[in-house]
Amino acid sequence: MKIMEFDRAPNPRRVRIFLFEKDIGIEYEQIDIAQFEHQKPGFTALNPLQRVPVLVLDDGSAISESLAICRYFEELQPAPALLGAGAMGKARTEMWQRRVELHLFFPVTQTFRHLHPAMKEREIPQVAAWGELNRPRALDMLSLLDKELAERPYIAGEDFSIADITALVAVDFMKPAKIERPDNLPNLDRWYDEVSARPSARA
Amino acid sequence: MKIMEFDRAPNPRRVRIFLFEKDIGIEYEQIDIAQFEHQKPGFTALNPLQRVPVLVLDDGSAISESLAICRYFEELQPAPALLGAGAMGKARTEMWQRRVELHLFFPVTQTFRHLHPAMKEREIPQVAAWGELNRPRALDMLSLLDKELAERPYIAGEDFSIADITALVAVDFMKPAKIERPDNLPNLDRWYDEVSARPSARA
Numbered sequence: 001m002k003i004m005e006f007d008r009a010p011n012p013r014r015v016r017i018f019l020f021e022k023d024i025g026i027e028y029e030q031i032d033i034a035q036f037e038h039q040k041p042g043f044t045a046l047n048p049l050q051r052v053p054v055l056v057l058d059d060g061s062a063i064s065e066s067l068a069i070c071r072y073f074e075e076l077q078p079a080p081a082l083l084g085a086g087a088m089g090k091a092r093t094e095m096w097q098r099r100v101e102l103h104l105f106f107p108v109t110q111t112f113r114h115l116h117p118a119m120k121e122r123e124i125p126q127v128a129a130w131g132e133l134n135r136p137r138a139l140d141m142l143s144l145l146d147k148e149l150a151e152r153p154y155i156a157g158e159d160f161s162i163a164d165i166t167a168l169v170a171v172d173f174m175k176p177a178k179i180e181r182p183d184n185l186p187n188l189d190r191w192y193d194e195v196s197a198r199p200s201a202r203a
Numbered sequence: 204m205k206i207m208e209f210d211r212a213p214n215p216r217r218v219r220i221f222l223f224e225k226d227i228g229i230e231y232e233q234i235d236i237a238q239f240e241h242q243k244p245g246f247t248a249l250n251p252l253q254r255v256p257v258l259v260l261d262d263g264s265a266i267s268e269s270l271a272i273c274r275y276f277e278e279l280q281p282a283p284a285l286l287g288a289g290a291m292g293k294a295r296t297e298m299w300q301r302r303v304e305l306h307l308f309f310p311v312t313q314t315f316r317h318l319h320p321a322m323k324e325r326e327i328p329q330v331a332a333w334g335e336l337n338r339p340r341a342l343d344m345l346s347l348l349d350k351e352l353a354e355r356p357y358i359a360g361e362d363f364s365i366a367d368i369t370a371l372v373a374v375d376f377m378k379p380a381k382i383e384r385p386d387n388l389p390n391l392d393r394w395y396d397e398v399s400a401r402p403s404a405r406a
Contacts, residue, residue, distance in 0.1 A: 071294050071297045
């Protein structure tokens with residue numbers, strides 16, 4: 001069993017943090033996206049959509065999509081529950097994971113893809129107006145999270161979860177996306193300092 | 204318990220089909236997005252992101268995000284399993300649900316939002332170049348699905364699942380998005396005719 005990934009990309013980091021939190025060790029193999037290795041036939045056979053990460057099982061079957069890989073390991077080893085516990089806990093965690101993904105993680109990555117000069121030859125065509133539209137969306141979501149984090153320690157509730165992982169990776173990816181973190185969000189700051197100090201943040 | 208939704212929008216339809224397939228009856232309350240009812244304070248208190256559908260429980264707590272609502276009911280009533288069964292089945296179903304959502308459902312809805320004249324006063328600003336970029340992405344994904352559906356009856360495997368629901372809703376939403384379904388995808392046609400004929404398709 002191994003995970004094929006690219007250690008500088010944000011989605012593989014979500015899976016690495018998730019597995020570190022579960023104390024699951026696994027072999028990681030680098031697919032150099034900068035060298036277009038994800039577009040080669042061997043990798044395309046594993047994921048026709050040519051994206052990392054991909055989990056490859058010993059029987060050769062492959063699972064792509066970060067959240068699907070997380071789901072697989074959550075089912076195999078439920079503790080600690082990172083996708084929520086109980087019907088309501090699972091629903092609330094999925095709600096927050098999706099809110100963070102759709103309204104923070106995606107806007108940050110879209111800003112990067114459609115505005116960063118380094119992406120000019122990769123994101124074809126870059127649509128600058130679309131990139132610009134996403135920056136304020138990311139900032140709006142940070143404000144919303146700041147309000148929510150006044151009420152509870154973690155994004156989805158009392159416990160650290162996949163919603164925190166997606167948010168941490170998104171906030172850190174604001175740096176290459178050139179979105180500055182506002183300095184008037186004290187609850188977000190408190191949360192960020194806490195989740196960043198977890199050993200998994202360096203996974 | 205009730206679901207607040209808008210019966211002409213694609214996301215609420217995903218939940219309605221899901222609940223029909225599980226034979227779960229529930230009260231639906233219409234929030235008229237055309238009249239901006241989703242932006243009123245009462246609804247915003249339930250979902251600060253001002254989107255439908257929202258599940259409201261008897262204790263007043265609210266779950267938004269279509270997939271989170273589906274997860275809640277899947278946990279309460281696992282059969283028939285629409286989010287997959289077993290670790291590998293759940294992972295594969297989530298993989299395909301996400302592939303369909305990210306590469307078909309979102310491109311179709313982005314095409315609609317950024318190109319349809321009726322959305323001019325709602326999607327501000329409309330970025331036509333972004334809309335145009337999404338049409339070929341949706342068509343590419345249909346071609347990929349056609350190849351996959353040569354191998355198995357449903358998108359995620361042998362059984363009907365949430366991946367089929369998301370894909371059906373996306374394909375039907377191609378009409379308002381003005382994306383024509385290609386006529387050279389026989390496996391997709393076979394699948395579409397089958398899933399459209401299920402009683403849940405009219406939910």
